Amino acid sequence: MTDADAPIETPCIRTCRVDPDSRLCIGCLRSMDEIGRWGSMSPAERRRIIADLPARRGRISPDAEAGLPRRKRG
Template sequence: MQTPCIHVCSIEPATGFCAGCGRTLQEIGNWVSYSDIERRRVMAVLPARLVGAAALSHDMKTGHASGPERPL
Protein backbone atom coordinates (compact mmCIF):
# COMPACT_ATOMS: atom_id res chain seq x y z
CA MET A 1 0.00 0.00 0.00
CA GLN A 2 1.38 3.37 -0.99
CA THR A 3 1.63 5.97 1.77
CA PRO A 4 2.95 9.54 1.87
CA CYS A 5 4.25 9.07 5.42
CA ILE A 6 7.88 10.13 5.87
CA HIS A 7 7.93 9.44 9.63
CA VAL A 8 7.93 13.13 10.58
CA CYS A 9 4.64 12.96 12.43
CA SER A 10 3.57 16.27 13.93
CA ILE A 11 0.20 17.94 13.46
CA GLU A 12 0.56 21.68 12.84
CA PRO A 13 -2.06 23.50 14.96
CA ALA A 14 -2.50 26.33 12.45
CA THR A 15 -3.46 24.01 9.58
CA GLY A 16 -4.43 20.65 11.10
CA PHE A 17 -2.05 18.96 8.65
CA CYS A 18 0.86 16.66 9.45
CA ALA A 19 4.13 18.54 8.98
CA GLY A 20 5.67 15.49 7.32
CA CYS A 21 3.05 14.22 4.89
CA GLY A 22 0.33 16.89 4.83
CA ARG A 23 -2.55 14.61 5.82
CA THR A 24 -5.17 15.38 8.45
CA LEU A 25 -5.57 13.17 11.52
CA GLN A 26 -8.74 11.75 9.98
CA GLU A 27 -6.92 10.87 6.75
CA ILE A 28 -4.06 9.27 8.68
CA GLY A 29 -6.44 7.24 10.83
CA ASN A 30 -8.56 6.07 7.91
CA TRP A 31 -5.68 5.47 5.48
CA VAL A 32 -5.74 1.67 5.64
CA SER A 33 -9.50 1.57 5.04
CA TYR A 34 -9.40 3.96 2.05
CA SER A 35 -9.68 2.51 -1.43
CA ASP A 36 -6.81 3.02 -3.86
CA ILE A 37 -8.85 5.77 -5.52
CA GLU A 38 -9.40 7.57 -2.20
CA ARG A 39 -5.68 7.35 -1.35
CA ARG A 40 -4.72 8.71 -4.78
CA ARG A 41 -7.21 11.57 -4.34
CA VAL A 42 -5.65 12.54 -1.02
CA MET A 43 -2.10 12.14 -2.31
CA ALA A 44 -2.89 14.43 -5.26
CA VAL A 45 -3.62 17.38 -2.94
CA LEU A 46 -0.73 16.86 -0.50
CA PRO A 47 1.94 18.84 -2.39
CA ALA A 48 -0.26 21.95 -2.48
CA ARG A 49 -1.18 21.51 1.19
CA LEU A 50 2.46 21.32 2.23
CA VAL A 51 3.36 24.41 0.20
CA GLY A 52 0.44 26.32 1.70
CA ALA A 53 1.29 25.14 5.21
CA ALA A 54 4.93 26.17 4.76
CA ALA A 55 3.84 29.63 3.59
CA LEU A 56 1.46 30.00 6.54
CA SER A 57 4.16 28.90 8.96
CA HIS A 58 6.60 31.42 7.48
CA ASP A 59 4.00 34.19 7.65
CA MET A 60 3.24 33.40 11.28
CA LYS A 61 6.93 33.43 12.19
CA THR A 62 7.64 36.71 10.42
CA GLY A 63 4.35 38.41 11.24
CA HIS A 64 3.61 39.01 7.56
CA ALA A 65 0.47 37.92 5.76
CA SER A 66 0.81 36.39 2.34
CA GLY A 67 -1.40 37.20 -0.58
CA PRO A 68 -2.62 40.54 -1.89
CA GLU A 69 -2.24 43.46 0.44
CA ARG A 70 -5.38 45.02 1.78
CA PRO A 71 -5.84 48.78 1.84
CA LEU A 72 -6.11 50.35 5.28
Protein backbone atom coordinates in the same frame (compact mmCIF):
# COMPACT_ATOMS: atom_id res chain seq x y z
CA MET B 1 -6.18 -6.36 -10.32
CA THR B 2 -6.12 -3.18 -12.39
CA ASP B 3 -3.88 -0.19 -11.73
CA ALA B 4 -6.92 1.62 -10.34
CA ASP B 5 -7.29 -1.12 -7.71
CA ALA B 6 -3.59 -1.40 -6.86
CA PRO B 7 -2.65 -0.49 -3.29
CA ILE B 8 -1.26 3.00 -2.72
CA GLU B 9 1.61 3.27 -0.27
CA THR B 10 1.41 5.77 2.55
CA PRO B 11 3.04 9.19 2.05
CA CYS B 12 4.30 9.02 5.65
CA ILE B 13 7.94 10.10 6.08
CA ARG B 14 7.97 9.39 9.82
CA THR B 15 7.99 13.06 10.76
CA CYS B 16 4.78 13.05 12.71
CA ARG B 17 3.99 16.50 14.05
CA VAL B 18 0.74 18.36 13.64
CA ASP B 19 0.74 21.99 12.58
CA PRO B 20 -1.66 23.62 15.07
CA ASP B 21 -2.89 26.14 12.49
CA SER B 22 -3.70 23.87 9.54
CA ARG B 23 -4.18 20.65 11.57
CA LEU B 24 -2.08 18.82 8.98
CA CYS B 25 0.88 16.57 9.67
CA ILE B 26 3.97 18.55 8.68
CA GLY B 27 5.63 15.38 7.38
CA CYS B 28 3.05 13.81 5.09
CA LEU B 29 0.58 16.73 4.84
CA ARG B 30 -2.43 14.54 5.64
CA SER B 31 -5.10 15.45 8.16
CA MET B 32 -5.45 13.37 11.31
CA ASP B 33 -8.69 11.95 9.91
CA GLU B 34 -6.95 10.90 6.69
CA ILE B 35 -4.11 9.28 8.62
CA GLY B 36 -6.57 7.40 10.83
CA ARG B 37 -8.67 6.16 7.92
CA TRP B 38 -5.79 5.45 5.49
CA GLY B 39 -5.89 1.67 5.97
CA SER B 40 -9.58 1.46 5.15
CA MET B 41 -9.62 3.89 2.20
CA SER B 42 -10.08 2.73 -1.35
CA PRO B 43 -7.20 3.16 -3.80
CA ALA B 44 -9.23 5.92 -5.50
CA GLU B 45 -9.56 7.85 -2.22
CA ARG B 46 -5.84 7.48 -1.56
CA ARG B 47 -4.97 8.67 -5.08
CA ARG B 48 -7.16 11.75 -4.62
CA ILE B 49 -5.39 12.63 -1.38
CA ILE B 50 -1.93 11.96 -2.82
CA ALA B 51 -2.73 14.27 -5.75
CA ASP B 52 -3.79 17.03 -3.33
CA LEU B 53 -0.72 16.85 -1.05
CA PRO B 54 1.61 19.24 -2.95
CA ALA B 55 -0.99 22.01 -2.77
CA ARG B 56 -1.21 21.60 1.00
CA ARG B 57 2.44 22.53 1.66
CA GLY B 58 1.53 26.23 1.63
CA ARG B 59 -0.99 25.69 4.44
CA ILE B 60 1.73 24.67 6.93
CA SER B 61 2.86 27.56 9.10
CA PRO B 62 6.55 28.47 8.72
CA ASP B 63 7.07 28.05 12.47
CA ALA B 64 5.76 24.47 12.37
CA GLU B 65 7.84 23.64 9.31
CA ALA B 66 11.11 24.85 10.85
CA GLY B 67 13.34 21.88 11.45
CA LEU B 68 11.48 19.64 9.00
CA PRO B 69 13.92 17.43 7.10
CA ARG B 70 14.21 18.32 3.43
CA ARG B 71 12.58 15.87 1.07
CA LYS B 72 14.87 14.21 -1.44
CA ARG B 73 14.23 15.19 -5.01
CA GLY B 74 14.28 12.86 -7.89
